[in-house]
Amino acid sequence: MTNSDFHRSATSLVSRVVGNGATARWIRAHFDYSETDWCLLWPFGRNENGYGLFGDRPKVKVHRIMCEYRNGPPPEKQPEAAHSCGNGHLGCVNPMHLSWKSRSENLKEMYQQGRKPMRYKLTPVQVDEIRALKNRARPDEIAKQFGVTQSTIREIHAGRIWKHDRKDHRIFTEDEIRLIRATHWREKNAEKFSKEFGVSISTIHRIRAGDSYGWVTP
Structure with a gap:
């Protein structure tokens, strides 16, 4: 043909x-x-x-x-x-x-060409952070931060995708984020925080390092 x-x-x-x-x-x-x-x-x-x-x-x-x-x-x-x-x-x-x-x-x-392709796959931790940013930042700003489309952000916020079906699902408050970061690891390590909040140890490490919930100020 x-x-x-x-x-x-x-x-x-x-x-x-x-x-x-x-x-x-x-x-x-x-x-x-x-x-x-x-x-x-x-x-x-x-x-x-x-x-x-x-x-x-x-x-x-x-x-x-x-x-x-x-x-x-x-x-x-x-x-x-x-x-x-x-x-x-x-x-x-x-x-x-x-x-x-x-x-x-x-x-x-x-x-x-020097362009970074859009990232379509999100980790569960990133999805929780996106949910926490609802009504705190515009969808276009959140989309740019996580390398996804605005429609993906809206779908997550509306609960149509990435539904709350994970055992370790948790949206942290700003006060909780500040507490985790302000507490010295010798006083309370990541394992103890992970058990307290019902999340993985890596989630606590990401929060402490500022890789997650980076928008929360001290």
């Missing part, structure tokens, strides 16, 4: 670019954009990570549409549309900057 045949198929993202709406017209007008030295920035709506979005239910990332138009369907082992410019988070959708790559290839390129 040629690229043009695939673009007309039901599974093609390109086939969804129909109608006379401003976003569809813009995409069609830039399918054959050939400038390689400059990024082509999406001028419409983006997600919280800066990537352009098109359509509805579900929305599609524009850079994937552009990548498909130029390179055909994604290979089975290379499903990610990678940016050679490193500016996907700024809304670049230049088809000349896009190619299909594996997850490991994409991550390697991001590191080479």
Whole structure:
């Protein structure tokens, strides 16, 4: 199947670019954009990570549409549309900057470009800290601190993901954090605190080192 045949198929993202709406017209007008030295920035709506979005239910990332138009369907082992410019988070959708790559290839390129990929996996301790920050900091600030999306923060705060199903789940108060940090280890070590609060010893160590609940001041 040629690229043009695939673009007309039901599974093609390109086939969804129909109608006379401003976003569809813009995409069609830039399918054959050939400038390689400059990024082509999406001028419409983006997600919280800066990537352009098109359509509805579900929305599609524009850079994937552009990548498909130029390179055909994604290979089975290379499903990610990678940016050679490193500016996907700024809304670049230049088809000349896009190619299909594996997850490991994409991550390697991001590191080479000096970008740290978003961290999607959280530890239970981090989730507890995110819950403790509810109504204390804005979702976008919390998301940036933990390297996740704002939607992830909202889902955690709403109790839709990472539900309270762990035995060692605990949200510390600011006074408890100050007590743990102010108490000398010879007076009360991490093991004693862990038993008192029902958490792991490593959780206490992280709190004392400031790696967790870093926003709590003395």
